[in-house]
Amino acid sequence: MNAFAAALAVLHADPNLSTAAEYQPAAGGAWVPVGIVLSRPQDVVQGFGQARAIAVSASVLAADWPAPARGDKLRRISPAATWRVEGAEPDALGLSWQLSLAVAA
Amino acid sequence: MSGTIPLREAAMAAITTRLAAQLPAAVVERARRAPVDTDIEALPRLVVMAGDVAADETAEPFRTHYTIGFGVMGYAAAATDLEAEQALSLLHAQVVAALAGWTPTDPGLADVRELGADIALFDADDSARPTGSFAARFTILAVGPTGGPFSS
Numbered sequence: 390m391n392a393f394a395a396a397l398a399v400l401h402a403d404p405n406l407s408t409a410a411e412y413q414p415a416a417g418g419a420w421v422p423v424g425i426v427l428s429r430p431q432d433v434v435q436g437f438g439q440a441r442a443i444a445v446s447a448s449v450l451a452a453d454w455p456a457p458a459r460g461d462k463l464r465r466i467s468p469a470a471t472w473r474v475e476g477a478e479p480d481a482l483g484l485s486w487q488l489s490l491a492v493a494a
Numbered sequence: 495m496s497g498t499i500p501l502r503e504a505a506m507a508a509i510t511t512r513l514a515a516q517l518p519a520a521v522v523e524r525a526r527r528a529p530v531d532t533d534i535e536a537l538p539r540l541v542v543m544a545g546d547v548a549a550d551e552t553a554e555p556f557r558t559h560y561t562i563g564f565g566v567m568g569y570a571a572a573a574t575d576l577e578a579e580q581a582l583s584l585l586h587a588q589v590v591a592a593l594a595g596w597t598p599t600d601p602g603l604a605d606v607r608e609l610g611a612d613i614a615l616f617d618a619d620d621s622a623r624p625t626g627s628f629a630a631r632f633t634i635l636a637v638g639p640t641g642g643p644f645s646s
Binding site: 437 | 528531532541565568573575611614617619622624626
């Protein structure tokens with residue numbers, strides 16, 4: 390484990406940052422436990438007319454969730470919330486994914 | 495000649511009243527500078543923004559024809575991306591149906607013309623909730639005595 394992987398593992402193990410969650414592939418199947426670091430940035434949206442909206446994103450370790458994809462579901466255990474994965478970007482080293490989440494219908 | 499209600503103000507007031515009457519399910523605002531918070535504020539929502547004024551003194555003797563530009567920004571959200579897209583299209587169509595070709599009864603105001611619109615859903619990176627907005631562009635013709643751009 391290199392220094393970056395170790396640092397990420399420390400962050401994701403910190404209960405002040407990390408939250409217990411589960412994911413389910415879009416095709417269905419069992420929910421799989423995963424730790425997530427959530428963020429909810431609010432910013433002005435590049436749309437037509439002026440708007441401000443809240444985005445939800447989550448960082449997950451690639452070791453815990455090898456291949457997240459659009460359509461997968463992610464649910465936080467407490468407080469309960471479920472999102473749909475809209476996008477997944479790996480970091481430069483392939484150690485983690487940054488997930489773009491949408492409110493699940 | 496001068497009055498108390500400028501043609502531009504009369505036009506925007508008439509347009510806002512028209513939209514509120516024709517689209518009772520939407521919140522209608524005027525002259526808003528702050529961004530609409532689409533996660534907190536009630537949607538669908540319309541914001542009417544007055545634009546530039548072009549004057550034509552050649553159309554009629556001793557009278558000036560003003561072409562007043564204005565925009566109607568619309569905001570809609572739904573449970574899914576597709577439903578948000580559909581809600582946005584519906585809201586835009588309702589705005590056009592309410593305004594395009596309509597003639598206010600206020601003195602000095604004439605036809606509203608539709609120019610076009612930009613419409614898009616927000617990127618998922620910007621909004622977790624399926625939401626979108628449009629900016630619809632219109633003009634309204636207003637006519638007053640030359641040097642007297644007042645409705646009354």
